[in-house]
Amino acid sequence: MTTDQNDDSREQGVELGPLADELEDEEYPIDLETLLERYGDYELGLGDDTTTLQTVLESQDGVTYESADDVRQSVIGMVSDEAIGRKNYSDRGGSTEAEEDTEESM
Numbered sequence: 001m002t003t004d005q006n007d008d009s010r011e012q013g014v015e016l017g018p019l020a021d022e023l024e025d026e027e028y029p030i031d032l033e034t035l036l037e038r039y040g041d042y043e044l045g046l047g048d049d050t051t052t053l054q055t056v057l058e059s060q061d062g063v064t065y066e067s068a069d070d071v072r073q074s075v076i077g078m079v080s081d082e083a084i085g086r087k088n089y090s091d092r093g094g095s096t097e098a099e100e101d102t103e104e105s106m
Helices: 019-025 032-039 053-057 068-078 097-104
Strands: 043-046 049-052
Touching (some): 019 068, 032 053, 049 053
Antiparallel strands (some): 043 049
């Protein structure tokens, strides 16, 4: 499975691609084992890299997801720094706390 460049499936640096729609159509609750059997090979975009749902969630044990949002939040919480892009950078305007500390010390 490949990642899709659909902005609607990107959240906090993680591109779910076609998996986003699959999760929405799934019946919940669903346990981790079943989730990974069905969707473990789906690729997730993490900045300039990709990984599979299996790789991201396999370290969790005995988890049951109540909704697609539960799965998304779990993925976001488990991905490495690769998903966030440039550290201490925000395209939302203003400055980050790290930038403010640097400006104050000058």
